[in-house]
Amino acid sequence: MKLLIKNGRLIDPSQGLDGVGDLTIEDGKIAGIALHAAPQRGGRAKNSPSDARREVSSPDDLRIIDARGMVVMPGLIDMHVHLREPGYEHKETIRTGTMAAIRGGVTTVCCMPNTFPVNDNASVTEFIKRKAAEEGFCTVLPIGAITKGQKGEELAEIGTMTKEGCIAFSDDGNPVMNSLIMRRALEYSQAFNVPILSHSEDLSLSRGGVMNEGLLSLTLGLTGSPAEAEQIMIFRDIVLAELTGGVLHIAHVSTERSVEIVRHAKERGVRITAETCPHYFTLTEEAVRGYDTNAKVNPPLRTARDVEAIIRGLRDGTIDVITTDHAPHHKDEKMREFDEAPSGISGLETALALSLKLVEKGDLTLGQLVEKMAQNPARILGTEKGTLRVGADADVVVVDTAREFLVDPDSFISKGKNTPFRGWTLKGAPVFTIVGGVVYEW
Ligand code: DOR
Secondary structure, eight states: OEEEEEEEEEEEGGGTEEEEEEEEEETTEEEEEEEOSOOOSTTSOSSOGGGOOOEEOOOTTEEEEEOTTOEEEEOEEEEEEOOOTTTOTTTOOHHHHHHHHHHTTEEEEEEOSOSSSOSOSHHHHHHHHHHHHHHOSSEEEEEEOSBGGGOSSSBOOHHHHHHHTOOEEOOTTSOOOOHHHHHHHHHHHHHHTOOEEEOOOOHHHHTTOOEEOSHHHHHHTOOEEOHHHHHHHHHHHHHHHHHHTOOEEEOSOOSHHHHHHHHHHHHTTOOEEEEEOHHHHHOOGGGGTTOOGGGOOSSOOOOHHHHHHHHHHHHTTSSOEEOOOBOOOOHHHHTSOTTTSOOOBOOTTTHHHHHHHHHHTTSSOHHHHHIIIIIHHHHHHTOSOSOOOTTSBOOEEEEEEEEEEEOOGGGOSSSOOOOTTTTOEEEEEEEEEEETTEEEEO
16 A cells, blocks of 8 residues: 655654655655655744545545645654563553554664563573564664673673664663673673663662752652662763773763763764653652652753753754653552652653753754654664654654643543643644655544
8 A cells, every 4th residue: 555645744863854745655664755745944834724625536446645834854762761561561561662663653662671581691682672663653672681681690691682673772760780790781782783772870879869959858758869870871871882982872861060071972982872761851859749750750850050951962862762751650659659659761652752842942943853763763872763764764743733622631542641731732743744655643
């Protein structure tokens, strides 16, 4: 079947593309692009979304989508997602997590290894791949654990797991506290050319911390985790990346100084990339004032100064990627008292709209947003996706940047209803998500 997406604003920084035109898809691949007009000024296509006639009658083998007034971009790649299967299917499954992903415009997810059993050997990797092929709605790329059982003591079988299809390695949820083990992991990453995604947290400083350390944690009577716990480990990992020539990616950057440390390392030519998540550029620690466990996340929400620095880091390219760190938890678990509740935010269904806020405020261009949510993750992971180039997999999202929606976790597809954005009205939603040429309409 052929698909023609007409009259949309095509955005693809991988080929310097920003203009109104048509995109054709054939046999699951991008088959052609034809631009109508010069790039638009002011961030949005001229035509109003209300003009959009979404589907036009078509011959049997041709489906036409009229994307007038909408943005057509590469399907998003989320390189930091917890799908929870195997082992924690009460929180999420590969099926529900990938469905939530496509609802959010995400066509590729990388799933973290903190499952049960941990994805620290090829048979778990194989299980995830098989399940994803049978039940998944989008591409699933497994991330293997750096250490066996994510215990930080003994390296996992990085070579075998790379051959089995692990695209990156991380002990996410836990740091690798032992510097020698991290050194070895980075050596392997250099040898196999796979990134190490560092959960940067010095446990000796952060242990017991359930929110950001500062005046507010004191006021609330909660144990704080200092920003330095993150910064020290980012610095250590940069030093080790220099020593080894390893491929280092810093996960969920949340503090001002972390951004500065990464910026400085990049200036010196270290092979390093970094990500942040929508909650770190949208919320401050104030969100936990009412002891809302949905705002409990690790690393914790920080201060307004940190939020500003994260946005600056996104703008100037210090932070390459926006991920969700989609961390679904069961309602009952999040209903425990603040100290006891697990950390994490269910992010797949709100990430695009929260990121589009940065575009609306003028902090990022739409092209930069696509870079951070599709093109750069593809580059870091070494996949051919994240582009609208002819011949690439037809992973595409058609977004109505003006469509408003109320965040109602009860209507999330994800099993994880744990969002601090409940009741917010957000703007910008996928209307069509296309995965390898298969169309989902919202
Ligand atoms: O808040 C978090 N939740 N941070 C992590 O690093 C792990 C994640 C989870 O697995 O729930």
